[in-house]
Amino acid sequence: MSGTLRGVIAAIATPITPERKPDAERFLTLGRFLLDHGCDALNVLGTTGEATSFALEDRLELMGKAAASLERSRMMVGTGAAALGDAIRLTRHAGELGFAGALVLPPFYYKGVSEDGVFAYVSDIVAATAATKVPLYLYHYPALSGVPYTPELVGRLIAAFPGRVVGLKDSSGDLAYERLLAERHPGFSVFPANEATLLEGRSGIFAGCISATCNLNADLCAKAWQQGDAGALETAVSIRKLFDGKPLVAGVKAGLAQIHGDGALAAPMPPLTPWSEADASALGAAINKLRH
DSSP states (O other): OOOSOOEEEEEOOOOBOTTSSBOHHHHHHHHHHHHHTTOSEEEETSTTTTGGGSOHHHHHHHHHHHHHHSOGGGEEEEOOOSSHHHHHHHHHHHHHHTOSEEEEOOOOSSOSOOHHHHHHHHHHHHHHTTTTTOOEEEEEOHHHHSOOOOHHHHHHHHHHSTTTEEEEEEOSOOHHHHHHHHHHSTTOEEEESOGGGHHHHTTTSSOEEEETTHHHHHHHHHHHHHHOOHHHHHHHHHHHHTTTTSOHHHHHHHHHHHHHTOGGGGOOOTTSOOOOHHHHHHHHHHHHHHHO
16 A cells, blocks of 8 residues: 655755744745645655754644644654654654654664564554554665665565555665665555656656755756656756755755745754855855756
């Protein structure tokens, strides 16, 4: 069974207040803008959303405000945590609020753990959220988590929890891995993290993409996904390439501040640091030039 989410999904950034809390007002404004300008859905509180930098209560509160103000059927929310109890609480809340899916990182503090250990973690989340049966999407990002969802483990989870483990976001950039999972498990929703795959994804092999830079190029990505517009995709990918070798999350926030004319959007949570004014201005000029 595949999930209901498909298409262009922005891993939406989370604006913060001067007190370093999620800025719900700016978040909801940005979410509405993205949903109205090319995004089929949003990935709330993912890596670009800096979820693991926020206190548990802050995450729960922002989830509630997002669910109350934006279309729940068009949102998945990151619920992974190093502590199993926190992951259960977040995932259960996602189901109770009616989100279309929960994106689950593996437990990421201990490295070199066994597949049995990760299986037990996901298994406990599935059991604890049986009342809502919120669809679970696995989040494969070994460069940051240090703990992979191997193809063998993914297959084991799909077989053990049909109808619950419905998809995966891959932020490794490994196309061979993405294609392998999609080919082995028809109907399993595989989302690459790079919009460059959108034209290939239209064939049905992928469910779309979940990308940080869709915060900045969603309209172009939508033209590629919906119409097969190669020119629009080329521009979207060129915008993404502006971040090669640079800090991506703070860069996306710098780009949002430039595009929306709101400097408050540029601030990341520690330990991330903002781009310099000069670099941010150059980014804004480069994006504008590519678009025109």
